[in-house]
Amino acid sequence: MRVATFGYQTWGHKTLQAAIDSGHDVVLAVTHPRSDHVYETIWSDSVEDLARANGIPVHLAKRPDDALLAAVTEAAPDIIIANNWRTWLPREVYDWPKFGTLNLHDSLLPKFTGFSPVIWAVISGAEQVGLTAHRMDEGLDTGDVLLQSAVPIRPDDTGTDLVRATIDLIPDLLTESLRLIESGEATWTPQNLDDRTFFHKRTEGDSRIDWRWPAEAIERFVRALSDPYPNAYTYFRGQRLRILEASVSRCVYGGTPGRVFIREGKGMVIVAGADAYLGQGRGLVIERVRTDDGVEHNADEFFPHGGGYLTDEA
Incomplete structure (x- = not known):
């Protein structure tokens, strides 16, 4: 033909x-x-x-x-x-x-x-x-x-x-x-x-993490937006962070969505889920991030301790 x-x-x-x-x-x-x-x-x-x-x-x-x-x-x-x-x-x-x-x-x-x-x-x-x-x-x-x-x-x-x-x-x-x-x-x-x-077509704003999602959904979101795609991102104290590697926590964590909480393994647990205040869901363990200068960081180095919140705006 x-x-x-x-x-x-x-x-x-x-x-x-x-x-x-x-x-x-x-x-x-x-x-x-x-x-x-x-x-x-x-x-x-x-x-x-x-x-x-x-x-x-x-x-x-x-x-x-x-x-x-x-x-x-x-x-x-x-x-x-x-x-x-x-x-x-x-x-x-x-x-x-x-x-x-x-x-x-x-x-x-x-x-x-x-x-x-x-x-x-x-x-x-x-x-x-x-x-x-x-x-x-x-x-x-x-x-x-x-x-x-x-x-x-x-x-x-x-x-x-x-x-x-x-x-x-x-x-x-x-x-x-x-x-x-x-x-x-x-x-x-x-x-x-x-x-x-x-x-619909994806735009930059579609890669922003919503910490009201359950941790399982955010973990999929991070995997979906792997390099070379624009990565899933969030903000910490005015600085944008691209999340490169993450997993669902072993333990259940409660509190306010986006709270930088505590280390688990080699990562930092972030409280996640709209119902996080009930203390019935897992957190997201961030393991590796990239800052806007292109430098990659292990999460246990970038977050030396818990405290503060990840947000959807700078």
């Missing part, structure tokens, strides 16, 4: 490489121009560079326009494959090819529709993440599903671990999807949109 890809960053790069390796004729790679946005400099393997290195025509676009439609028309693909294409596509683009557009979304749809699905999945306590190949339609991640592949979330997995794991699912899922479509064996399953969960 003649294949065009629409994609950006490492997801688009991996998808383009998988399309090249599949043996199909890749006739066009559409991608976004480079960006300095914090979330777009992470996982920044270049689709454009890979395409040019393989002699594949490239079209750069920030959003769909007449020039993009002209590029698709000239390339005449049998199918478009999209992965991490960041803007809405009109029907005249996604329905142009004979087999339409196959979108790859890094969640198990209809769960975690939208943005940063792996990060939100870890934060929310999901049991697994995955990759879905589905037909693009007029909605956002709402089209009929062809294939899915899942990865379990283990207790110590970070968001970074799981992003890598879902990216690694791309080649096999894409190759099998193209085989099924070309052979006429594809079976498309409508999503039950009543089960849909939809998450």
Whole structure:
């Protein structure tokens, strides 16, 4: 088949490489121009560079326009494959090819529709993440599903671990999807949109810790926002702290959320939970932090003793 890809960053790069390796004729790679946005400099393997290195025509676009439609028309693909294409596509683009557009979304749809699905999945306590190949339609991640592949979330997995794991699912899922479509064996399953969960784009403020959350939720939050993502952060005596490592305490601690309390092991216990005053929940043991100067500190050195509060404002 003649294949065009629409994609950006490492997801688009991996998808383009998988399309090249599949043996199909890749006739066009559409991608976004480079960006300095914090979330777009992470996982920044270049689709454009890979395409040019393989002699594949490239079209750069920030959003769909007449020039993009002209590029698709000239390339005449049998199918478009999209992965991490960041803007809405009109029907005249996604329905142009004979087999339409196959979108790859890094969640198990209809769960975690939208943005940063792996990060939100870890934060929310999901049991697994995955990759879905589905037909693009007029909605956002709402089209009929062809294939899915899942990865379990283990207790110590970070968001970074799981992003890598879902990216690694791309080649096999894409190759099998193209085989099924070309052979006429594809079976498309409508999503039950009543089960849909939809998450928004993340911004810096979404990484701020709320000490009214239970310690178990904050521990997931810290793991989800592992390097190279903007880390979970809080403030201590006017200074921002990024929390790099944390765990749930062995003992139950009560008091006021955010209180810097007492050492446990090699870390410092922070009282957590909206009902902490009842003394029925665990605390969060902070083990490693990073200050705004980029220096990392063991928590038992940064907090030589208990006292004071972690807050959500400087």
